Amino acid sequence: MTESEKKEISEIIKRILVGNYQHNDIRLLLIAVRDHTKNEIIRELGNFVAHPQRNQGLMHDRVFRYYDQLASALQSGSPTLDVELPITEDITIFNLIHVLLDLFPTLEVYINRLGEQANGIQISVMCILQGASFHRNGVNVPLRWGVGENSNFCLFANFQSKYLQNSGDVSVIILESSVKLTEANMLQEPPFGCYVRDGLATVHMLW
Incomplete structure (x- = not known):
């Protein structure tokens, strides 16, 4: 890592800490x-951010493993699935802090405080991934914002009915934030807004 990269990362950490x-x-x-880093979660997110039209990677493999079993279950009428779901835990912050501590041990005091901005960082990650998609053999799985069962903001992989031979689209959570719909207006960074269409609350960036 170059000195300019180290300086850039250090400056970003400082900005995050003060919100x-x-x-x-x-x-x-x-x-x-x-x-x-060898941390597969952060490498995957970094690769995803750099190349949002994904045809490989950890999340791609898990999403299409789920897709294959979902398609098979719909065709056979099976009511159950036994699959490893994509990344559903709120683990971005834990992994990011772990990676930064390895790379910048002298900044330990500051890096450990990043958890204070956990909600904003998680929302930022999902806003970055909004609009990305997975591709395989002509099947396109776009990512979109939505709200989960517990009113948490979530990022969904949307399996479209035309690929599943199903009457309606099916979505699965791939990233979930601890931020509740009722808490959304408390977040100052990054700015976003909500709209409701067909009963689904969807988040969009304001710029």
């Missing part, structure tokens, strides 16, 4: 560290 950052800062941070 004065944009979601693009998180984009730059993930891209900057992806080639310097």
Whole structure:
């Protein structure tokens, strides 16, 4: 890692700590560290941010493993699935802090405080991934914002009915935030808004 990269990351960490950052800062941070860590979650997110039209990778493999079993279950009428779901835990912050501590041990005091901005960072990650998609053999699985059963903001992989031979689209959560719909207006960074269409609350960036 070059000195300029180290300086850039250090400056981003400082901005995050005071809450004065944009979601693009998180984009730059993930891209900057992806080639310097073996942490599969952060490498995957960094690669995803850099190449949002995905045809490989951890999340791609898990999403299409789920897709294959879902398609098979719909065709056979089976009511159950036995699959490893995509990344559903709120683990982005834990992994990011772990990676940064390995790369910048002298900044330990500051890095450990990043958890104070966990909600904003998680929202930034999902806003960055909004609009990305998975591709395989002509099947396109777009990612979109939505709200989960517990009113948490979530990022869904949308399996479209035309590929599933099903009457309606099917979605599965691949990333979930601890932020509730009722708490959304409390977040100052990054700015986003909500709209409701067909009964689904969807989040969009305001710029």
